[in-house]
Amino acid sequence: MTDSKKVRRTSGKRERLATAAAQVLHAQGVAQTTLADIAQAAEVPVGNVYYYFKTKDDLVEAAIGAQAENLRGMIAALDELPAPAERLKALLAGWVEQRELTARYGCPTGTLASELDKRADGLDRSIATVMRALLDWAEQQFRAMGRADARELAVALIASYQGISLLTNTFRDPDLMTAEAHRLERWIDSLTEGPTTGDDDARE
Amino acid sequence: MTDSKKVRRTSGKRERLATAAAQVLHAQGVAQTTLADIAQAAEVPVGNVYYYFKTKDDLVEAAIGAQAENLRGMIAALDELPAPAERLKALLAGWVEQRELTARYGCPTGTLASELDKRADGLDRSIATVMRALLDWAEQQFRAMGRADARELAVALIASYQGISLLTNTFRDPDLMTAEAHRLERWIDSLTEGPTTGDDDARE
Amino acid sequence: MTDSKKVRRTSGKRERLATAAAQVLHAQGVAQTTLADIAQAAEVPVGNVYYYFKTKDDLVEAAIGAQAENLRGMIAALDELPAPAERLKALLAGWVEQRELTARYGCPTGTLASELDKRADGLDRSIATVMRALLDWAEQQFRAMGRADARELAVALIASYQGISLLTNTFRDPDLMTAEAHRLERWIDSLTEGPTTGDDDARE
Amino acid sequence: MTDSKKVRRTSGKRERLATAAAQVLHAQGVAQTTLADIAQAAEVPVGNVYYYFKTKDDLVEAAIGAQAENLRGMIAALDELPAPAERLKALLAGWVEQRELTARYGCPTGTLASELDKRADGLDRSIATVMRALLDWAEQQFRAMGRADARELAVALIASYQGISLLTNTFRDPDLMTAEAHRLERWIDSLTEGPTTGDDDARE
DNA sequence: TATGAATGAGGTTTCATTCAT
DNA sequence: CATGAATGAAACCTCATTCAT
Numbered sequence: 051m052t053d054s055k056k057v058r059r060t061s062g063k064r065e066r067l068a069t070a071a072a073q074v075l076h077a078q079g080v081a082q083t084t085l086a087d088i089a090q091a092a093e094v095p096v097g098n099v100y101y102y103f104k105t106k107d108d109l110v111e112a113a114i115g116a117q118a119e120n121l122r123g124m125i126a127a128l129d130e131l132p133a134p135a136e137r138l139k140a141l142l143a144g145w146v147e148q149r150e151l152t153a154r155y156g157c158p159t160g161t162l163a164s165e166l167d168k169r170a171d172g173l174d175r176s177i178a179t180v181m182r183a184l185l186d187w188a189e190q191q192f193r194a195m196g197r198a199d200a201r202e203l204a205v206a207l208i209a210s211y212q213g214i215s216l217l218t219n220t221f222r223d224p225d226l227m228t229a230e231a232h233r234l235e236r237w238i239d240s241l242t243e244g245p246t247t248g249d250d251d252a253r254e
Numbered sequence: 255m256t257d258s259k260k261v262r263r264t265s266g267k268r269e270r271l272a273t274a275a276a277q278v279l280h281a282q283g284v285a286q287t288t289l290a291d292i293a294q295a296a297e298v299p300v301g302n303v304y305y306y307f308k309t310k311d312d313l314v315e316a317a318i319g320a321q322a323e324n325l326r327g328m329i330a331a332l333d334e335l336p337a338p339a340e341r342l343k344a345l346l347a348g349w350v351e352q353r354e355l356t357a358r359y360g361c362p363t364g365t366l367a368s369e370l371d372k373r374a375d376g377l378d379r380s381i382a383t384v385m386r387a388l389l390d391w392a393e394q395q396f397r398a399m400g401r402a403d404a405r406e407l408a409v410a411l412i413a414s415y416q417g418i419s420l421l422t423n424t425f426r427d428p429d430l431m432t433a434e435a436h437r438l439e440r441w442i443d444s445l446t447e448g449p450t451t452g453d454d455d456a457r458e
Numbered sequence: 459m460t461d462s463k464k465v466r467r468t469s470g471k472r473e474r475l476a477t478a479a480a481q482v483l484h485a486q487g488v489a490q491t492t493l494a495d496i497a498q499a500a501e502v503p504v505g506n507v508y509y510y511f512k513t514k515d516d517l518v519e520a521a522i523g524a525q526a527e528n529l530r531g532m533i534a535a536l537d538e539l540p541a542p543a544e545r546l547k548a549l550l551a552g553w554v555e556q557r558e559l560t561a562r563y564g565c566p567t568g569t570l571a572s573e574l575d576k577r578a579d580g581l582d583r584s585i586a587t588v589m590r591a592l593l594d595w596a597e598q599q600f601r602a603m604g605r606a607d608a609r610e611l612a613v614a615l616i617a618s619y620q621g622i623s624l625l626t627n628t629f630r631d632p633d634l635m636t637a638e639a640h641r642l643e644r645w646i647d648s649l650t651e652g653p654t655t656g657d658d659d660a661r662e
Numbered sequence: 663m664t665d666s667k668k669v670r671r672t673s674g675k676r677e678r679l680a681t682a683a684a685q686v687l688h689a690q691g692v693a694q695t696t697l698a699d700i701a702q703a704a705e706v707p708v709g710n711v712y713y714y715f716k717t718k719d720d721l722v723e724a725a726i727g728a729q730a731e732n733l734r735g736m737i738a739a740l741d742e743l744p745a746p747a748e749r750l751k752a753l754l755a756g757w758v759e760q761r762e763l764t765a766r767y768g769c770p771t772g773t774l775a776s777e778l779d780k781r782a783d784g785l786d787r788s789i790a791t792v793m794r795a796l797l798d799w800a801e802q803q804f805r806a807m808g809r810a811d812a813r814e815l816a817v818a819l820i821a822s823y824q825g826i827s828l829l830t831n832t833f834r835d836p837d838l839m840t841a842e843a844h845r846l847e848r849w850i851d852s853l854t855e856g857p858t859t860g861d862d863d864a865r866e
Numbered sequence: 867t868a869t870g871a872a873t874g875a876g877g878t879t880t881c882a883t884t885c886a887t
Numbered sequence: 888c889a890t891g892a893a894t895g896a897a898a899c900c901t902c903a904t905t906c907a908t
Binding site: 288289290300301304308309310 | 897898899900901902
Binding site: 485486487488489490563564568569571572573575576577582585586589590593610613614616617618619620621622623624625627628629634637638641 | 689690691692693694767768772773775776777779780781786789790793794797814817818820821822823824825826827828829831832833838841842845
């Protein structure tokens with residue numbers, strides 16, 4: 051009733067839960083993660099979770115939202131760079147930086163998509179939205195590089211990332227990520243060099 | 255009474271279970287699938303499953319084995335083709351053929367790998383073996399094409415496939431697979447065009 | 459609303475379960491007892507048991523703990539008596555008092571030990587600890603009586619009790635307990651009569 | 663149909679099962695032992711067990727019978743000895759010989775009695791019969807020694823054995839058996855020395 | 867007789883969700 | 888808002904027993 055209570059509106063617990071959920075779900079997978087796991091990670095009593103999230107799926111959705119937020123932040127940072135090719139290569143660098151985490155748990159977005167796509171919930175659409183945002187951004191970069199086949203190139207790039215993340219995780223070998231990133235870097239370079247109007251998408 | 259009954263001694267129930275498991279697990283995911291689901295798909299009473307498989311994980315492993323068997327069959331068929339580049343392109347064609355299934359459920363091996371890698375069982379190693387077999391085969395083809403960087407190319411190819419499978423599934427859009435396959439086809443062609451110190455068709 | 463409700467904060471359900479478990483396990487044996495049996499005896503829903511005990515074995519261990527507690531209480535009461543021989547004879551009297559229960563179900567500690575010793579759990583060690591406590595106490599009494607062979611006498615006494623409990627139970631005949639207790643009483647008396655280098659009443 | 667088939671009447675499989683059951687039940691306990699365990703130990707296919715024993719309890723009963731047979735054999739051997747006190751002491755010696763087995767699994771008869779007494783079957787009566795046979799035999803010996811309280815002494819002796827078996831098993835310490843056997847030996851000696859008409863049952 | 871296979875009842879365990887305070 | 892406790896549906900798994908051959 052007092053103001054002091056009104057001021058710290060949600061006391062940040064909701065956000066804390068979403069962040070914890072994102073981390074734990076990435077590390078353990080949706081099915082293997084219990085509400086208690088997330089509650090514990092967020093240092094919130096289990097019963098209290100339901101004040102903020104009506105159901106477990108709601109919490110998963112919030113975790114997806116947290117991931118979307120992360121992605122937005124990353125993209126914003128990349129957009130600071132002047133040239134589109136530079137931005138894309140900075141994206142690659144970020145992937146390489148995360149390679150240890152990827153080797154252990156895979157790409158956060160990809161593993162979530164893979165698991166949720168088997169469900170009839172709306173959750174599968176939520177994660178698709180996040181994936182599409184990344185795709186759209188990449189497409190913009192390729193378009194800014196003057197490529198008419200920007201969408202196709204964007205799909206190819208993100209697919210390569212998702213796939214190498216899977217392999218990196220499957221074989222628990224972060225070096226796979228490093229090598230593929232280098233390959234993709236050279237590929238991006240090759241796209242800018244040639245006459246931009248051609249269909250020069252040969253990957254090597 | 256008929257011979258047909260005598261011939262398949264054990265009535266093939268074990269195999270039927272493994273096959274059913276492979277299908278259902280692909281369609282629903284490991285965690286969402288109950289033993290009852292698989293038993294029903296195989297038209298076997300639940301309790302009877304345990305006569306053939308000691309635990310659920312054993313059954314999952316059998317499903318992985320069934321997948322490995324599929325892969326071996328596919329590879330054997332591809333190996334009938336004379337040139338390595340042709341073989342790789344035939345592989346791509348197979349992926350395109352499966353695009354509808356992939357759009358609904360993703361790549362059978364990839365989704366399984368993604369889900370199982372979060373577990374401490376030996377199952378994660380089993381599926382990794384299947385993945386490695388495909389990788390090794392692709393490497394052989396690139397090597398037969400005279401490429402010194404055969405491993406890297408193989409990783410790139412399989413990663414692209416896994417990634418585009420994920421996107422195809424995420425967006426429920428089989429055309430993504432088709433387009434990417436075409437791109438990869440052109441890519442493979444580009445690899446053979448350049449001067450590559452011969453030894454083009456050595457199969458092994 | 460009343461204080462009585464506030465006082466026993468956790469409503470004592472955990473303890474109630476442990477006590478019920480001790481009784482039911484004594485009456486039915488560990489293997490023949492289902493969690494549902496115990497839950498019902500404690501008037502607790504089955505699912506709720508797992509809020510207090512992670513596994514059935516945990517509950518069994520709690521039951522052993524309840525037994526240990528009983529034993530401590532009994533020993534504390536016996537220790538009120540001035541002379542060690544009196545204490546031992548009071549112990550015998552307690553056994554006789556329990557003879558009907560023993561005829562039906564055997565000695566709670568002994569039957570549990572017998573059943574649990576066939577298992578690889580730590581449970582067999584837990585019950586051994588309870589048994590040892592009784593043994594140690596008896597040894598102290600004999601030592602206080604000036605007997606150098608106190609340990610051996612303690613072992614003989616407890617063995618006689620365990621054995622006669624078994625026979626009493628096997629033949630469903632409480633009189634066996636009564637008769638043997640009398641015999642043991644005379645035996646204890648005979649130990650004090652002889653010259654035994656004093657130090658008769660040193661309690662510890 | 664042929665004679666050869668008639669000759670090896672039951673091919674000894676029934677007996678083999680009973681013997682195997684006795685061993686396995688002693689080692690693992692009734693509840694922890696499955697029919698498959700026993701069948702395997704007897705090298706008999708599981709399904710075949712039911713040709714010889716209508717139910718698991720029937721097989722347990724047969725195991726009890728095998729134990730009774732053992733006991734009869736042992737008693738017959740002891741009866742070869744000239745003096746009753748010698749016979750009893752030979753019994754003690756047998757117990758000491760078995761001490762390692764007892765430390766691991768307890769007394770075969772006692773553990774079985776303890777476990778079966780919790781059941782409403784007739785099995786509890788079967789094992790009681792075995793126990794009574796031993797008791798009766800011991801009573802005879804004491805009576806032959808001229809003791810009027812022969813029954814009471816027999817009960818005391820067997821109780822001591824059952825109890826020390828339990829302790830030996832609980833603490834996994836075969837030496838307990840050895841020490842107690844020596845004590846009982848001295849006790850038996852003390853019974854013969856005095857005037858046989860007295861109530862000289864003081865145990866030390 | 868002999869036997870691999872089949873069956874289903876029953877037990878343990880997990881966990882999302884609800885509720886009383 | 889907060890929270891420990893409660894609940895029941897559903898999953899996995901075991902095994903005595905039966906059956907077809």
